[in-house]
Amino acid sequence: MNPSYYAVIMAGGVGSRFWPGSREEKPKQFLDMLGTGKSLLRMTFERLLPLIKADHIFVLTHDKYRDLVAEHLPEIDHSQILGEPSRNNTAPCIAYAALKIKDLDPNATFVVAPSDHVILKEETFRENLATALQFASTHDALCTLGITPVRPDTGYGYIHYGEAAQGTVHKVLEFREKPDLETARQYLESGDYLWNAGIFVWSAKAVIQALETHSPQLMAVFSTALNGVWNTSQETTWLQQWYPTTPNISIDYAIMEKASNVYTIPADIGWSDLGTWASLHSERQSPDSGNVIDGNQILALDVTNCLIRAPHDKLLVIKDLDNYIIVDEGDVLLVWPKEKEQEIKNILATVRNTFGDAWL
Amino acid sequence: MNPSYYAVIMAGGVGSRFWPGSREEKPKQFLDMLGTGKSLLRMTFERLLPLIKADHIFVLTHDKYRDLVAEHLPEIDHSQILGEPSRNNTAPCIAYAALKIKDLDPNATFVVAPSDHVILKEETFRENLATALQFASTHDALCTLGITPVRPDTGYGYIHYGEAAQGTVHKVLEFREKPDLETARQYLESGDYLWNAGIFVWSAKAVIQALETHSPQLMAVFSTALNGVWNTSQETTWLQQWYPTTPNISIDYAIMEKASNVYTIPADIGWSDLGTWASLHSERQSPDSGNVIDGNQILALDVTNCLIRAPHDKLLVIKDLDNYIIVDEGDVLLVWPKEKEQEIKNILATVRNTFGDAWL
Numbered sequence: 001m002n003p004s005y006y007a008v009i010m011a012g013g014v015g016s017r018f019w020p021g022s023r024e025e026k027p028k029q030f031l032d033m034l035g036t037g038k039s040l041l042r043m044t045f046e047r048l049l050p051l052i053k054a055d056h057i058f059v060l061t062h063d064k065y066r067d068l069v070a071e072h073l074p075e076i077d078h079s080q081i082l083g084e085p086s087r088n089n090t091a092p093c094i095a096y097a098a099l100k101i102k103d104l105d106p107n108a109t110f111v112v113a114p115s116d117h118v119i120l121k122e123e124t125f126r127e128n129l130a131t132a133l134q135f136a137s138t139h140d141a142l143c144t145l146g147i148t149p150v151r152p153d154t155g156y157g158y159i160h161y162g163e164a165a166q167g168t169v170h171k172v173l174e175f176r177e178k179p180d181l182e183t184a185r186q187y188l189e190s191g192d193y194l195w196n197a198g199i200f201v202w203s204a205k206a207v208i209q210a211l212e213t214h215s216p217q218l219m220a221v222f223s224t225a226l227n228g229v230w231n232t233s234q235e236t237t238w239l240q241q242w243y244p245t246t247p248n249i250s251i252d253y254a255i256m257e258k259a260s261n262v263y264t265i266p267a268d269i270g271w272s273d274l275g276t277w278a279s280l281h282s283e284r285q286s287p288d289s290g291n292v293i294d295g296n297q298i299l300a301l302d303v304t305n306c307l308i309r310a311p312h313d314k315l316l317v318i319k320d321l322d323n324y325i326i327v328d329e330g331d332v333l334l335v336w337p338k339e340k341e342q343e344i345k346n347i348l349a350t351v352r353n354t355f356g357d358a359w360l
Numbered sequence: 361m362n363p364s365y366y367a368v369i370m371a372g373g374v375g376s377r378f379w380p381g382s383r384e385e386k387p388k389q390f391l392d393m394l395g396t397g398k399s400l401l402r403m404t405f406e407r408l409l410p411l412i413k414a415d416h417i418f419v420l421t422h423d424k425y426r427d428l429v430a431e432h433l434p435e436i437d438h439s440q441i442l443g444e445p446s447r448n449n450t451a452p453c454i455a456y457a458a459l460k461i462k463d464l465d466p467n468a469t470f471v472v473a474p475s476d477h478v479i480l481k482e483e484t485f486r487e488n489l490a491t492a493l494q495f496a497s498t499h500d501a502l503c504t505l506g507i508t509p510v511r512p513d514t515g516y517g518y519i520h521y522g523e524a525a526q527g528t529v530h531k532v533l534e535f536r537e538k539p540d541l542e543t544a545r546q547y548l549e550s551g552d553y554l555w556n557a558g559i560f561v562w563s564a565k566a567v568i569q570a571l572e573t574h575s576p577q578l579m580a581v582f583s584t585a586l587n588g589v590w591n592t593s594q595e596t597t598w599l600q601q602w603y604p605t606t607p608n609i610s611i612d613y614a615i616m617e618k619a620s621n622v623y624t625i626p627a628d629i630g631w632s633d634l635g636t637w638a639s640l641h642s643e644r645q646s647p648d649s650g651n652v653i654d655g656n657q658i659l660a661l662d663v664t665n666c667l668i669r670a671p672h673d674k675l676l677v678i679k680d681l682d683n684y685i686i687v688d689e690g691d692v693l694l695v696w697p698k699e700k701e702q703e704i705k706n707i708l709a710t711v712r713n714t715f716g717d718a719w720l
Contacts, residue, residue, distance in 0.1 A: 020677075297715045299707070310693070315719045317380075317707060318695040326695065333670070333688055335678040335695065347659070347677060355657045359675045 005133055006110035007052045008097045010198070011041055011061040011069060012084060013116060017276050017345050020332035021309065024360050029115040030068050033280055035294040040274070041115045042072050047122050048113065051130060058082055058101070059115070060093045079231075085243050090198075091218055091254035092246035095211050096239075099222060102204035103230035109137035112200040112251075118283060120270025128168070128267040132201035135169050135263065142210055142255060143169070143201040146194025146264040147271045152184035155275065157196040157252065161264050172262040175252060194266055197273065200251065210255040218254060221246045277325045277341050281307045307338065332359050365493055366470035367412045368457045370558070371401055371421040371429060372444060373476060377636050377705050380692035381669065384720050389475040390428050393640055395654040400634070401475045402432050407482050408473065411490060418442055418461070419475070420453045439591075445603050450558075451578055451614035452606035455571050456599075459582060462564035463590035469497040472560040472611075478643060480630025488528070488627040492561035495529050495623065502570055502615060503529070503561040506554025506624040507631045512544035515635065517556040517612065521624050532622040535612060554626055557633065560611065570615040578614060581606045637685045637701050641667045667698065692719050 014027045022028040029041040036043070041059075048057060054075045061069050063083035070081060082100070084093055094112060101108045111129060119125045125145075132143045146159040157178055161170040175196065179187060187193035202210075212219045225238045256262055274280050284292045291303060295310035301319040310316045310328040318326065325341060327334045336344060351359055374387045382388040389401040396403070401419075408417060414435045421429050423443035430441060442460070444453055454472060461468045471489060479485045485505075492503045506519040517538055521530040535556065539547060547553035562570075572579045585598045616622055634640050644652045651663060655670035661679040670676045670688040678686065685701060687694045696704060711719055 020675075297719070299711065299714065301707075313691070315380075315692045315711065315715060316695075317692070317711065319700065319703075320697045321695065328688075328693055331673070332675045332677070333693065335676075335681065335686065337680045340679065343679075347661075351659065351675065351677065354659065355675060359657070 001051065001053060002109075002133065002137065003053075004105055004107045004109055004137065005052045006056045006101050006105070006108050006204075007048050007058065008082075008094070008101075008110055008112045009041070009044055009048075009057065009059045009115045010090070010093070010112060011059050011065065011115035012087060012093070013114075016348060017341070018274075018280075019344060019348060020329045020334050020359065021277075021327055026068065027065070027116075028274070030065070030072060033274055034118065034284065039072050040117070041069070044113055044115045044117070045073050045075075047119060047125065048111070048129075051126055051133065052111070055080065058097055060084065060097055062087060083239075085240050088243065088246045089248045090251040091211070091215060091249045092221075092243065094200075094207065094251050095215075095218060095222055095246075096243070098204045098207045098211070099225075100230045100235075102208060106205070107137075108204045109133055109202065110204065112198070114198050114273070116274065117197065118270075118272040118274055120272075120283075121268070125267065125269040128265050128269065129201065131168055132265050135166060136201045136203055136206065139261075139263075140206050140209070141202065141261050141263050142206060142259055143263045143265065144172070144256070145197060145199040145201070145267040145269070147197045148266055148268040149188050149193065149195050152181060152188045153195070154178055154181055154184050156273075158184075158187050159194040159196050159264050160192055161194060161266070162192075165263055168265050169263050170266065172264050175257045175262075194264060195271075196252065197271055199267075200256075206261070207255070210259050210261075214258040215247075215249070215254040218247055218249065277307055277327075277344075278338055281325075281338065305338070361411065361413060362469075362493065362497065363413075364465055364467045364469055364497065365412045366416045366461050366465070366468050366564075367408050367418065368442075368454070368461075368470055368472050369401065369404055369408075369417065369419045369475045370450070370453070370472060371419050371425065371475035372447060372453070376708060377701070378634075378640075379704060379708060380689045380694050380719065381687055385424075386428065387425070387476075388634070390425070390432060393634055394478065394644065399432050400477070401429070404473055404475045404477070405433050407479060407485065408471070408489075411486055411493065412471070415440065418457060420444065420457055422447060443599075445600050448603065448606050449608045450611040451571070451575060451609045452581075452603065454560075454567065454611050455575075455578060455582055455606075456603070458564045458567045458571070459585075460590045460595075462568060466565070467497075468564045469493055469562065470564065472558070474558050474633070476634065477557065478630075478632040478634055480632075480643075481628070485627065485629040488625050488629065489561065491528055492625050495526060495625075496561045496563055496566065499621075499623075500566050500569070501562065501621050501623050502566060502619055503623045503625065504532070504616070505557060505559040505561070505627040505629070507557045508626055508628040509548050509553065509555050512541060512548045513555070514538055514541055514544050516633075518544075518547050519554040519556050519624050520552055521554060521626070522552075525623060528625050529623050530626065532624050535617045535622075554624060555631075556612065557631055559627075560616075566621070567615070570619045570621075574618040575607075575609070575614040578607055578609065637667055637687075637704075638698055641685075641698065665698070 018028050060082045136143045158176040160173045162173045229238050290305035292307045296312050297315040299317045305323045308326045323338045325336045371389050378388045418440050420442045496503045518536040520533040522533045589598045650665035652667045656672050657675040659677045665683045668686045683698045685696045
């Protein structure tokens, strides 16, 4: 295990499309969305452990989720939980993590990994990640794992990649915004495009250099902290004062779309961002009924293509439903047609206005 | 208030068609089926209070429901809760209550009232009941309130009645078993038939006399207890030993279908036996959506003709359902098409075999 490998798990998201599973007080990454007995965050952490020491794994989250992170990852120290005082998108928090890690180890190379995705082929993921870490630790390179697309999805950004630079590492030609369906079909057919899954690998030095070059405004805020603040008791004070003033920009916009030293490794790793109940459903559908059932006592009679979740001590008896989401989260029950799940997010405003904040 | 008026509320039933609302440990009569904040038993008790003193109201129930009865009717003394050691149908328990009440007051007249029915027109009910009590206290008569039928229902027994004997009190010509639909239609058209709702009024003397005449086998069991057992500490001992040996017969079969001194008062009292979820539904349906909704936070979008019940502290968000029963009882959730509700009773065996007794 390379002693200069680090990881930053991004765990600040809210995932409101998974309501009522996901709540403001307990978002998606803290839930056992797959019925494995482990939260998505926990699975992300364990997926990294064969390559990166537990005490080199940082978790970036919102201040209010610090305790939840500690609960899910008891192996890590509180100092490894980096709490943002405000939600300012990915560029500021990656910059913060990079500065902190570089302060610990000037030769550090680290992976940025979302905490709320599913990766079914963990071995392949680690092979690709090892390649990326090795390449990034020896080159001035901004690397990303690009997901081999399996459908013309219009919900993701795409990575247009060129020739191999070394082994399976390819030069990136350009990043493309979410396409329309026709364009997405062309991307899929060409074989030259990958999904941008937000998995990045770089040396602390390279990413800081890129941020300074392409996002000087952002780095100007961090320049107020350059002398010996990181990994000391002054860090929190600095963050409280300055972090909220950083510009709200994504890491893609801040550096990936602008830099010329961007590389990708095409990765066929059984990836899903579990963006919606339907995507969770499609990951786990039973071949006979088309159902996905999470719960210990669920009697589903003439029930097909449904996603059913219930607390482990609850009995559900359900008859004659097709293509519904039925999620019982103890204090909330949702029964909703699957094909209208985009509307779930909108209904939350109605819930808030009618019944108050308690259920969000 | 006539000091010799008494009541016997029958509260031993199980009501398994209302599962999961109704359970073996807490049957229908202990539930707030109408969303009024009061159980059906409590409503039955309060309905009688203007005519009968609280300390003259007895509740017949199974031994295991004694505490529940006491909880719902804190006004009554434990000695007014008559626990059957076994479920032996209505004739034995009415015989027991009659003997006990006659021992307290040889001139007693009492009403037998089911605990799990709904009566919407309470004033009319009390007028009819007052008439029946008055008539029964002054005649050797077995009276019953007969419900004016509002549809050709094949689920009830019918009372064929003749000319008025006194005011609204009519002589009963005969009791008829549950009819087929064609016969039920004829009954309804003729205007000479009433539903048998199991509401009886008689003097203790008259009903004991009728039982001795028409059910000597049953009364032979009680003859072992004739000397000073009732309302003493020996009563329970006697019951434990002898009650389970009484024959399992209904009061209709034991006396009403055989005696000649049977009278009825046609009663248009907004009665429902709430036999099923659908009947509960038809009592309370909202005119616009056709829904019946019990719960504090229920958001029903494009939901019609559904019956929805939830704990008061639960949020339900439901979309696009028609004609379903959705009952969340905390530990059990039922989602079931309303037109198949007769099958709910059968599913309980599957629940028991698959998941054990805990949810019944």
